[in-house]
Amino acid sequence: MNKSGPAFTVLTWGCQMNEDDSEQISNLLMRMGYQPAGNEEDADIIMLNTCSVRSKPEQKVRSKLGELRALKELNPDIIIGVCGCMAQKEGKALRRRAPHIDLIVGTANIEHIPEMITGVLRDRHPLALLDLPRAVNDQAIVPNRLLERGQIGLKSFVSIMYGCDNFCSYCVVPYVRGKERSRPPAEITKEVRILAERGVRDITLLGQNVNSYGKTLDENRDFTDLLALINEIDGIDRIRFTTSHPKDLSDKLIHAIAEMPKVCEHLHLPIQAGDDEILRAMRRGYTVDDYRGLVSSLRETAPNVALTTDFLIGFPGETDEQFENTLRFAEEIRFDSAFMFAFNPIRDTAAAALPDQLQPKVKNQRLRRLIEAQNRISVEINESHIGELFEVLVEGISPKDPSKVTGLTRQNKTVNFPGPASLAGTLVEIRAVKAHLWGFTGEIV
Ligand code: SF4
Structure with missing residues (x-):
C-alpha cells in the first residue's frame, strides 16, 4: 500500500441530500486527519451512504457489502460503516447478513461519526446509532453541520x-428521515456566507419539501423569507432549490422566483401522475387541476421559468386509461424535462400492501411510452430556444468533449461551447446553436 497517512472513501447512492451528507462525512473525516483515498483498497475507513427510495440502489449496496467482505478478511483493521436511509431502515439487522460492518449510522446521526470511529478503534466492537426525531416539533435532532468545508467548487x-x-403512500422517507424540522435562517445564511467567501457562486438549497420550510421554527419565517435573506449575500450569483411540493407552493414563492434577481428561473415540481384517483391513492394532497392552476400562475408571473417534474408510472391499480391521462398531461403541460420511474413497492410503505400490483412488463411498457413522449417534448422545447442568449456559469472543460467548455444556464440546462479552460468560474453569455435532450451546444456572443 502506497499512501502517506490514514485514508477514507465515501460511496454514495441516491439523492442530492445524500450527496450533501457525504460531503459532510468527508469533511468530518478530514478533520480527524484522514485523507481521501485513491481507491477502496487504500482506505482505512469505507462509508456506504445508502438509499432506500428504490430497490436498485439497495441491491447495489448489498452487492458492494459482499465485495467488501473479502477486503475486510485481508485487512481486518479496515472500518466499514453504513449510513443513509438503508442504515436507518434496517438498523442492526444489516449486520446479520454483513457481520463485517463496524458502524451503522442513522440519518440524523452523521455528526457523531467521529466519536463512533474513535469508539470502534478503541474497543474493536461494532456500534450503531439510530435515534430519530419522532414527535412533532422535536427540534432536538437538527444536525449540527460542519461549516468548514474541504474542497469546494x-x-x-x-x-x-x-x-x-x-x-406519500409509496415513499419511505418519512420513516427513515423522521419528522420535518428546519434549520434556523441565521445558521443557513452563515453557511452560505462562508461558501461565498470560499468561491461558491451557485447554491442549491435542499429539503424534502422546501416549500414548507419554517413551519417548525420559533421565528416567523417561511421559505420565501429565507430566499430574500440569501439573495442579499455578496458573491452568490445563483440560488436554486429542490424539492418543491405542489400542495405547499405559494403565490409568494412564485413571485419570488419572478422577482428576486439571484433566484434561478427553474422550478422542479413533482406531479407523479396526471390522474386524480392515482394522486389520491398516492396521498399527494393535490388534484390534477390544482397542479394545472399552479403552472398557469407560474407561467403568467414568470414566463421564462423552466419547469421540470417527476413521474411515477405503474402505481398499484393504475388502469390503461389512468396511464393515458398521465401521458396526456405530460403533452399538455410540456415539461422541460422529467425524472421518470416505474413504481416498485418499498417494504413498510402503504403502497407496497395495496392489491393490484402491476406486472413489470406493463409498468415498463408504459414507462417507455412516457419517456419517448417526454424526450421528444424536451428536445422540441430546447429547439424553440435556438438563437436565444443564455447566461452560463462556466464550470470547466466538458468531460464529454475536451474541445469545449461546459456550464449551466439559470434554467438548469447544460451548455457546451468552444472556449478556453480559463473561462472556468466566469459568467458568459452564449447563443444556443443546437438543441439536445440535456440542453444546447452554443457559441460565445
Ligand atoms: S413529500 Fe412524499 S415523496 Fe417527498 S419525501 Fe415526503 S413522503 Fe416522500
Whole structure:
C-alpha cells in the first residue's frame, strides 16, 4: 500500500441530500486527519451512504457489502460503516447478513461519526446509532453541520431542513428521515456566507419539501423569507432549490422566483401522475387541476421559468386509461424535462400492501411510452430556444468533449461551447446553436 497517512472513501447512492451528507462525512473525516483515498483498497475507513427510495440502489449496496467482505478478511483493521436511509431502515439487522460492518449510522446521526470511529478503534466492537426525531416539533435532532468545508467548487448544496411529514403512500422517507424540522435562517445564511467567501457562486438549497420550510421554527419565517435573506449575500450569483411540493407552493414563492434577481428561473415540481384517483391513492394532497392552476400562475408571473417534474408510472391499480391521462398531461403541460420511474413497492410503505400490483412488463411498457413522449417534448422545447442568449456559469472543460467548455444556464440546462479552460468560474453569455435532450451546444456572443 502506497499512501502517506490514514485514508477514507465515501460511496454514495441516491439523492442530492445524500450527496450533501457525504460531503459532510468527508469533511468530518478530514478533520480527524484522514485523507481521501485513491481507491477502496487504500482506505482505512469505507462509508456506504445508502438509499432506500428504490430497490436498485439497495441491491447495489448489498452487492458492494459482499465485495467488501473479502477486503475486510485481508485487512481486518479496515472500518466499514453504513449510513443513509438503508442504515436507518434496517438498523442492526444489516449486520446479520454483513457481520463485517463496524458502524451503522442513522440519518440524523452523521455528526457523531467521529466519536463512533474513535469508539470502534478503541474497543474493536461494532456500534450503531439510530435515534430519530419522532414527535412533532422535536427540534432536538437538527444536525449540527460542519461549516468548514474541504474542497469546494463553484456549486454547493446547502441542506435547509430535514425529514418529511407528508407520508406519500409509496415513499419511505418519512420513516427513515423522521419528522420535518428546519434549520434556523441565521445558521443557513452563515453557511452560505462562508461558501461565498470560499468561491461558491451557485447554491442549491435542499429539503424534502422546501416549500414548507419554517413551519417548525420559533421565528416567523417561511421559505420565501429565507430566499430574500440569501439573495442579499455578496458573491452568490445563483440560488436554486429542490424539492418543491405542489400542495405547499405559494403565490409568494412564485413571485419570488419572478422577482428576486439571484433566484434561478427553474422550478422542479413533482406531479407523479396526471390522474386524480392515482394522486389520491398516492396521498399527494393535490388534484390534477390544482397542479394545472399552479403552472398557469407560474407561467403568467414568470414566463421564462423552466419547469421540470417527476413521474411515477405503474402505481398499484393504475388502469390503461389512468396511464393515458398521465401521458396526456405530460403533452399538455410540456415539461422541460422529467425524472421518470416505474413504481416498485418499498417494504413498510402503504403502497407496497395495496392489491393490484402491476406486472413489470406493463409498468415498463408504459414507462417507455412516457419517456419517448417526454424526450421528444424536451428536445422540441430546447429547439424553440435556438438563437436565444443564455447566461452560463462556466464550470470547466466538458468531460464529454475536451474541445469545449461546459456550464449551466439559470434554467438548469447544460451548455457546451468552444472556449478556453480559463473561462472556468466566469459568467458568459452564449447563443444556443443546437438543441439536445440535456440542453444546447452554443457559441460565445
Ligand atoms: S413529500 Fe412524499 S415523496 Fe417527498 S419525501 Fe415526503 S413522503 Fe416522500
